[in-house]
Amino acid sequence: TFICVIVVVSTERAVTCDDSHNVQHLSCGVGSVISVQAALYGRADDETCSEGRPQSQLSNTECSQDGTVDVLKRRCDGKKECEVITNIVHSSDPCPGTYKYLETNYTCFPAIHTITCEHSVAHLYCDEGQVIFVYGADYGRRDHTTCSYKRPASQIENVYCSNPTSKVAESCNGRNICSISASNSVFGDPCVGTYKYLEVSYVCECKWIKGPFDIICNPQQW
Numbered sequence: 001t002f003i004c005v006i007v008v009v010s011t012e013r014a015v016t017c018d019d020s021h022n023v024q025h026l027s028c029g030v031g032s033v034i035s036v037q038a039a040l041y042g043r044a045d046d047e048t049c050s051e052g053r054p055q056s057q058l059s060n061t062e063c064s065q066d067g068t069v070d071v072l073k074r075r076c077d078g079k080k081e082c083e084v085i086t087n088i089v090h091s092s093d094p095c096p097g098t099y100k101y102l103e104t105n106y107t108c109f110p111a112i113h114t115i116t117c118e119h120s121v122a123h124l125y126c127d128e129g130q131v132i133f134v135y136g137a138d139y140g141r142r143d144h145t146t147c148s149y150k151r152p153a154s155q156i157e158n159v160y161c162s163n164p165t166s167k168v169a170e171s172c173n174g175r176n177i178c179s180i181s182a183s184n185s186v187f188g189d190p191c192v193g194t195y196k197y198l199e200v201s202y203v204c205e206c207k208w209i210k211g212p213f214d215i216i217c218n219p220q221q222w
Contacts, residue, residue, distance in 0.1 A: 017049035018100040028108035039069040049101040063095035078136020078201035117147035126204035134169035139187040161191030
C-alpha cells in the first residue's frame with residue numbers, strides 16, 4: 001500500500017519599482033526552492049509604484065514586455081535565493097513615458113538543493129523505490145562567498161556567470177543514484193578565469209507519479 005503526503009505550496013509576490021539599481025530579491029525557506037509562475041515588467045494598474053508620479057506616467061495599464069517570465073525563470077528557478085536587477089529584464093521599453101515595475105509571482109517547492117565546487121563530483125541520490133527528477137541546474141557563479149575558500153579575489157569577483165544546463169537532468173532523471181562532475185569538460189566554461197560551482201535542485205519521485213510536485217511519497221510508510 002502506498003501512503004503519500006500531499007504537498008501544499010503558497011504563492012509569493014514581489015514588486016520592485018523600475019530604477020536602474022533596484023534589486024528584486026526572491027527567497028524560499030529551508031528545504032524549498034523557487035519556481036517562478038508569472039512575471040510582469042511594465043504596468044498593469046495605476047496604483048503599484050505610483051507614489052510621487054504624475055498621472056500621465058500611470059495611465060497606461062496595459063504595458064508589458066514579452067519574455068519577462070522566461071528571464072526570471074532562467075535566473076531563479078531551482079534556487080533558494082535569487083536577486084534580479086530590474087534593468088536586466090528589459091531589452092527595450094514596452095511603453096515609453098510610463099513608469100514601470102517588475103512584479104514576480106513565485107512558489108516555494110520542496111526540493112533537495114546541492115552545491116558542488118568546480119573539480120569535485122556532485123552526488124544525487126534518493127531512497128529505495130524513488131527516482132531523481134532534476135528541477136533546475138546551473139554551472140557558474142552567482143555570489144562572492146560560495147566555494148570561495150582560499151580562492152583569489154580575481155576568481156570570485158564575476159557573480160554574473162550563471163549558465164543554466166539541462167545536462168544534469170539528461171544524465172540523472174529517472175535514476176536512483178547519480179554522480180556528475182562539476183567541470184568545464186562537462187558543462188563548458190561560461191566565464192574563463194572564474195572559479196565555478198554546480199548548483200542543483202531535485203526531488204525524489206515515486207516511479208508511478210507523472211509530475212514532480214503533485215505528490216511526494218513517503219517510502220518509510222509503505
